[in-house]
Structure formats: C-alpha cells, structure tokens
Amino acid sequence: MSFNNLDQLYRQVIMDHYKNPRNKGQLDEGSLTIDMNNPTCGDRIHLTMDVEDGKVSEAKFEGEGCSISMASASMMTQAIKGKEIETALKMSKIFSDMMQGNDYPNDLDLGDIEALQGVAKFPARIKCATLAWKAMEKGLSEQE
Amino acid sequence: MNALEIKKYFPILDQEVNGHPLVYLDNAATSQKPVQVIEALDKYYREYNSNVHRGVHTLGNRATDAYEGARDKVRKFIHAKAREEIVFTRGTTTALNTIAQSYGRANVNEGDEIVITYMEHHSNIIPWQQLAKEKGAVLKYLPLQENGSVLLEDAREMITEKTKIVSIMMVSNVLGTINPIKEIAEIAHQKGAVMVVDGAQTAPHMKIDVQDLNCDFLAFSGHKMCGPTGIGVMYGKKEHLEKMEPIEFGGEMIDFVGLYDSTWKELPWKFEGGTPIIAGAIGLGAAIDFLEEIGLDEIEQYEHRLADYAMEKMSTIEGMTIYGPLAGEKRAGLVTFNLGDVHPHDVATVLDAEGIAVRAGHHCAQPLMKWLNCSATARASFYVYNSEEDIDRLVQGLVKTKEYFSDVF
Numbered sequence: 001m002s003f004n005n006l007d008q009l010y011r012q013v014i015m016d017h018y019k020n021p022r023n024k025g026q027l028d029e030g031s032l033t034i035d036m037n038n039p040t041c042g043d044r045i046h047l048t049m050d051v052e053d054g055k056v057s058e059a060k061f062e063g064e065g066c067s068i069s070m071a072s073a074s075m076m077t078q079a080i081k082g083k084e085i086e087t088a089l090k091m092s093k094i095f096s097d098m099m100q101g102n103d104y105p106n107d108l109d110l111g112d113i114e115a116l117q118g119v120a121k122f123p124a125r126i127k128c129a130t131l132a133w134k135a136m137e138k139g140l141s142e143q144e
Numbered sequence: 145m146n147a148l149e150i151k152k153y154f155p156i157l158d159q160e161v162n163g164h165p166l167v168y169l170d171n172a173a174t175s176q177k178p179v180q181v182i183e184a185l186d187k188y189y190r191e192y193n194s195n196v197h198r199g200v201h202t203l204g205n206r207a208t209d210a211y212e213g214a215r216d217k218v219r220k221f222i223h224a225k226a227r228e229e230i231v232f233t234r235g236t237t238t239a240l241n242t243i244a245q246s247y248g249r250a251n252v253n254e255g256d257e258i259v260i261t262y263m264e265h266h267s268n269i270i271p272w273q274q275l276a277k278e279k280g281a282v283l284k285y286l287p288l289q290e291n292g293s294v295l296l297e298d299a300r301e302m303i304t305e306k307t308k309i310v311s312i313m314m315v316s317n318v319l320g321t322i323n324p325i326k327e328i329a330e331i332a333h334q335k336g337a338v339m340v341v342d343g344a345q346t347a348p349h350m351k352i353d354v355q356d357l358n359c360d361f362l363a364f365s366g367h368k369m370c371g372p373t374g375i376g377v378m379y380g381k382k383e384h385l386e387k388m389e390p391i392e393f394g395g396e397m398i399d400f401v402g403l404y405d406s407t408w409k410e411l412p413w414k415f416e417g418g419t420p421i422i423a424g425a426i427g428l429g430a431a432i433d434f435l436e437e438i439g440l441d442e443i444e445q446y447e448h449r450l451a452d453y454a455m456e457k458m459s460t461i462e463g464m465t466i467y468g469p470l471a472g473e474k475r476a477g478l479v480t481f482n483l484g485d486v487h488p489h490d491v492a493t494v495l496d497a498e499g500i501a502v503r504a505g506h507h508c509a510q511p512l513m514k515w516l517n518c519s520a521t522a523r524a525s526f527y528v529y530n531s532e533e534d535i536d537r538l539v540q541g542l543v544k545t546k547e548y549f550s551d552v553f
Contacts (some may be wrong), residue, residue: 006548029293041520042510066489
C-alpha cells in the first residue's frame with residue numbers, strides 16, 4: 001500500500017507512540033492537573049504533572065482521540081520530563097511554530113517530536129496535534 | 145431518478161481532490177448547491193437587489209415579490225395551512241432558540257417538564273437546558289433502544305400532564321433513525337403539551353406535511369437541502385405564533401413606534417426583525433423548486449435504496465461497526481460507523497487522500513455519543529447526486545484504510 005502523502009503524516013514513530021503510549025496514566029492527587037478537549041471533534045486529554053524546583057519531574061496523560069492527538073501527547077510528556085518549566089514552554093512555542101509551518105530555532109533536541117512535522121501539511125489535523133501541548137502550556141504557565 | 149444526470153447540475157462535484165474525482169459524502173453537514181440555486185442568487189444580486197417591504201421603487205417591488213414568493217414556496221413545501229405560519233430565520237438553531245425563548249419562556253414554569261430524546265443534536269438540547277435552568281423546569285430524555293429507536297410506550301410514560309414541550313428530531317443526523325413524530329405529537333397533545341420538530345435532516349430528504357404530522361412547530365435549514373447557508377425556517381401554528389412575543393426588536397418588525405412603547409407588525413413579520421435574509425430566502429425558494437422537480441417521494445425512496453446498498457457493502461468489511469437501525473430496518477440516507485480500532489479522524493484523513501469526504505467526530509450530539517459509548521464516529525451521508533458508484537468508492541477507501549493501518553501497526 002502506498003500513500004506517499006499519508007506516509008508523511010503517519011510516520012512510523014508516530015504510530016509507535018499511538019500503539020505504545022509513553023507515560024499513560026495519572027499522577028496522585030495534588031499534582032498539577034489539566035483537562036482539555038477539542039470541542040469540534042471530541043478529543044480529550046487529562047494531563048497530570050509534578051513540578052519540583054522549577055522542573056517537570058513527572059508527567060502522565062490519559063485521553064481519547066485519534067492517532068495524531070494521542071501520539072503527540074505521548075511524545076510531549078516524554079519530551080518535557082526533567083526539563084525546566086521555561087524549556088518546556090519554549091518547546092511548546094517551537095511546536096506551535098512547527099505546526100504552522102514556520103521556521104523554528106534548532107537549539108533544542110526535539111527527538112521524536114520532529115516526526116510530527118508532516119501534520120502541518122494537513123490543516124484539519126493540526127488541532128489534534130496541539131491539544132496536549134496546549135494543556136501543558138496552560139498548566140505550566142500558571143506555575144511560572 | 146437518475147443520480148448521474150442530477151449530478152451534472154452541481155458544478156462543485158466535477159473536480160478532483162487529492163488526485164481523485166471527488167466523492168462528497170458529507171451531506172448531513174451541508175449539501176452542495178445546484179446551478180439553479182447559484183443562478184437565482186446571482187440574478188438577485190445582478191438584477192434586482194433591493195430592500196424589501198419599503199420604498200416604492202421597481203427593484204424594491206421585485207425583491208419583495210421574490211422574497212414573499214419564497215415564503216409561499218416554503219408553505220407549499222411543508223403543507224402548512226397559511227403563509228403567516230412561515231418565518232424565515234438564520235437556520236434550524238435560530239428557529240429552535242426562538243421557540244424556546246418566546247413560546248418556552250411564556251409557557252414553561254417551575255416544575256414543568258420538557259421532553260427530548262438522547263439522540264438530539266446540540267441545537268435541540270441546549271435551548272431547552274437553558275430554559276429549564278432559567279425556569280426551574282425538568283428536562284427529560286426519552287431513552288433509545290439498541291437499534292436507536294424511541295418506543296411509543298416510553299413516550300406515553302414520560303410525557304405527563306406536567307409536560308409543556310416535547311421536542312424531537314424527525315430524522316437522526318447520526319443514527320439515521322426516522323422517529324414516529326405523528327404518534328408522539330398525538331401523545332403530547334393528549335397531555336396538553338406542544339410538539340416541536342427538528343426537521344433539519346428531514347426537509348432535504350422526504351416529504352413533510354405539518355398538518356398531517358399535526359406538529360406545533362417545525363425548524364429546518366436551507367443549506368442542507370441545496371439552498372444557501374444563513375437561511376432557515378421556523379414554522380409554527382398560527383394560534384401559537386399570534387400569542388408569542390418576538391425576541392428580536394428593531395426595523396421591519398414594528399407597526400408603530402412611540403417613545404416608550406411600540407407595537408408589532410402582524411405575522412410573520414413580527415419575528416423577522418432587521419433587513420431580512422432576502423438572497424437566502426430566494427435561494428431557498430430555488431432549492432425547493434429543484435427538489436420538487438425531482439420529487440420528494442422519489443428522493444426518499446432513492447436514498448433508502450442507497451442506504452441499504454451501503455449497509456450491505458460496508459458490513460462485509462471486517463471490524464466494521466455500524467450504528468442505528470439494523471439491516472433491513474428503515475433508515476435515512478446515512479451510515480455512521482467505526483472501523484475497528486482506527487480512530488474516525490484517521491479514517492476520514494485516509495479517505496480524504498482518496499478524494500472521499502466524510503464527517504468524523506461527535507456530530508454535535510455528545511449525549512448520543514455517550515449513549516453509544518464512543519467518543520467519536522465516522523459518518524457517510526448521501527444525497528440526490530450520490531450513486532452506488534460513490535458507495536463502491538467509499539468501500540474501497542475503507543478497505544484501503546484498514547490495510548494502511550494494519551501495515552503501520
């Protein structure tokens with residue numbers, strides 16, 4: 001089966017995160033908790049994070065949604081764990097630029113996240129990819 | 145009925161999307177427009193654009209005649225008794241909100257009941273939620289059967305002397321269920337309640353006779369029935385509309401304006417504040433002409449056949465879950481489904497890459513999604529220009545979707 005265009009969207013690493021989500025679950029009560037949904041399509045994320053000494057020490061998510069939204073959530077939690085709040089928020093900004101097809105600084109190691117670049121070419125799916133990031137941004141910007 | 149001949153009137157359908165001929169199967173969201181409607185709008189703006197009901201100039205008269213002529217077409221289309229019973233609105237949502245805010249506010253009090261069903265579209269839930277909250281009334285939901293139907297015995301039980309309003313969709317935009325409105329209206333009337341009908345998915349696809357249904361109100365939109373966006377209809381029995389207060393005030397709807405008090409125009413204009421949706425109404429009139437030329441009974445039968453064909457073909461795909469009426473049961477021309485573990489968004493994205501447009505999401509029916517126990521579904525909905533060939537393309541697309549995701553998994 002060949003769908004060249006689709007293969008840019010559904011990269012193997014994305015499907016791997018979808019199938020085997022990292023950091024699935026939720027942290028104990030008292031953790032930073034953000035619930036967000038995408039009202040136009042029904043995608044939903046429940047994100048919990050622990051912040052210690054200005055760093056994200058732990059992050060877990062639960063939710064319902066398509067491969068892109070769930071893979072993005074998995075990658076996001078993986079990326080921000082152990083990072084300073086400032087760095088996590090910077091990553092969120094970079095991710096937003098990436099989704100809009102803008103240039104972004106490459107001084108941070110984005111790891112798996114770069115696989116999501118192809119989403120920018122599917123405007124209808126950008127909201128799926130950004131849901132988890134918006135939730136993280138909302139939670140952490142209140143901590144700053 | 146010849147769908148391929150009809151398709152020729154729809155210029156938008158003659159295009160490629162992502163390298164494939166477009167198959168448009170998102171008709172329950174909005175239909176495409178035939179040249180007859182596009183030309184009616186074009187002609188109005190090119191030749192006789194003017195405000196209506198005022199001034200004495202020639203163009204103003206032509207515009208008024210066309211606008212009011214569209215009202216007569218709508219009256220005939222839904223078999224209403226009088227043209228005064230036809231109010232133009234922005235769409236189904238505005239019509240239902242007007243009924244809730246005008247009739248509802250005046251007639252629903254604390255402890256009264258409003259009865260709807262689990263399958264309603266958000267536009268037939270939230271106006272009643274808001275009214276119930278404001279008045280301290282009780283909002284009740286009729287339960288659904290496994291096949292997505294409503295039982296009359298449940299209606300008899302849940303509609304009580306306290307019920308003031310029963311508001312139900314005639315055709316479900318998700319399940320394709322066709323509800324027994326006439327029978328439910330009779331039950332509502334026995335208990336002294338009014339029957340409101342959400343006809344958004346009915347008006348485009350089958351004959352509506354408001355006198356035969358004996359409903360008190362009916363709401364529908366132009367854009368789902370070949371007409372333009374931004375135009376819809378609120379039908380109400382004259383006896384109700386006469387007593388109801390407008391909810392929008394301003395130009396067009398007034399009779400006499402004093403410094404501290406004003407009086408309203410007669411029906412239907414008291415509900416049409418501001419410059420009306422002139423082009424929209426004219427476009428809707430052209431859409432009605434177009435549909436009546438084909439014949440609403442013809443359309444209904446054709447779409448049932450398409451739905452049966454789709455059910456038959458789609459159910460052969462392994463892992464396919466189809467919601468709503470079971471095979472062989474009557475269903476409107478749409479099929480809502482899930483394809484194994486593949487999320488509906490992913491299904492819709494792969495189909496789009498094949499030039500096939502379907503809807504994915506909660507279809508503005510979150511309570512129904514909860515009842516179905518899923519967060520989202522995909523939906524293929526058909527119209528007069530769709531053919532068995534389109535359904536074959538859909539089925540091929542779905543098979544490819546399945547293969548594609550089994551490859552990457």
